[in-house]
Amino acid sequence: MTDSRVSIAVTGATGFVGSAIVRHLLERTPYRVCVAIRREGALIDTRAEAVKVGDLAPDNHWQALVAGCDVVIHCAARVHVLSDMAADPETEYFRANVAATLNLAEQAAQAGVKRFIFISSIKVNGEHSQPGMPFHADDQARPLDPYGASKHAAEEGLRELARRTSMSVVIVRPVLxxxxxxxxxxxxxxxxxxxxxxxxxxxxxxxxxxxALGNLVDLVVRCIDHPNAANQTFLVSDGHDLSTTQLLQRLAHALGKPARLLPVPMHWLTGLASLLGKRAFSQRLCSSLQVDIEKTRTLLDWTPPVGIDEAMNETAAYFLEHKHHG
Known part of the structure; x- marks a missing residue:
């Protein structure tokens, strides 16, 4: 008997975002879920079909994963880290995030995949936004580091592929x-x-x-078959922006702890961080990075389903339960 369910292939299925997407899909009966794994014995949900593909490399053979698939959700990537120890980080980012991604997408298009959903990054837009001037999905890209540049290059390659094949591409740029x-x-x-x-x-x-992870997953699933998602770029957030101080206050409340926050002026913090060689970290704490998700809301008729306090409580509860396990 032919399996009539929509078939979804997911890369990066053991990662933070990818594993949540897989769990969500497996709870929805219309989907057959196939996941890419790097090696035998990878910890995945046993309800999913596993295909060993090895590391994310430009010469991977993806046919066993994409054959018969309707949609590919590409979460796998060489991720951004503050202190990259690779001898040539730019080359490594482009090898994994551009060459390997486009190799997968080409093979997906040849196999008849209808839609390719690419989990990109807000770092394509830039590192920080000006006060009162949030990033928009269709702003000019301004990546400032090799990771953001590699994600931007992959996006450009995917758009070109969509123009010359029948496979549509959806790009999602999450914030933190x-x-x-x-x-x-x-x-x-x-x-x-x-x-x-x-x-x-x-x-x-x-x-x-x-x-929140739940909001990102909900949006990605919305993009699987929504007609307005085809060949679009979307920003995604909770729709509720916080200062770093407010974030810490809410997290402390979720943890059931007092927030012991000293009101040190920001310029003191940034000056000290520069002296200590922690400028990038202090910029994340002190600068603004806002996104406007009106396009996402309007085109996809989407509203973040998880409230920020609910998401903070879930995050804190998991942390408290597992904090002694590494």
Whole structure:
């Protein structure tokens, strides 16, 4: 008997975003889900079909993954890190995020895949926005580091592919994603707050857009078959911007801890961070990065389904349950 379900292939299925997308899809009966894995024994949901493809490389053979698929959701990437230890980070980013992505997309188009959803990054727009001037999806791209530049180059290649094939492309640029299991700086902030460490971050007057994992997943799933998504670029956030100080206050409340925030002037913080070689980190804490999601709301008739306090509570609950496990 022929399987009539819509078939979705997902790369990066063991990652923070990819695994959440897979879980969501598997709970919705219309979908057959096939995931790319790098090696045998990868921890994936056993309800999904696994295809071993190896590392994200320009010469991968993707036929076993994309054959018979309707949609590819490409989450796999060489991700941005503050301290990249590679000898030539730019080459490595372009190898994984551009050459490998376009190789996958070409093979997907040849296999008859109808839609390719690419998880890009807000870093294509830039590192920070001016006060009261949020980024828009169709703004001129202004990436400032190799990671953002590689994502932009991949977007351009995908748009060109969409013009010469019958496969549509959807580009989604998330801002900072948080949710249960989040790592890196967001988890560090929860760790500091949980330990009651006084932080000199009580007077940060900026605005940052964030996106809860559940909201990002909901949007990606909306893009699977929405006709207005074809060949469009979307920004995604919770639709509720916070200052760094407000974020820490809400996180502390979710953790059930007092927020011990000292009102140190921002220019003192940035000056000290520069002296300590932490300028990039202080910029993330003190600068603004806002996005306008009106295009996303209007074209896709989409509203973020998860409220920011609900998402913070879920994130904090997971952290508290797992904080002693690394």
């Amino acid at each position: 994603v948080y949710g249960p299991g989040v790592k890196a700086n967001f988890r560090n902030m929860m760790r500091w707050l949980d330990k009651g460490i006084p932080l000199p971050l009580g007077a940060i007057d900026n605005r940052r857009s964030l996106v």
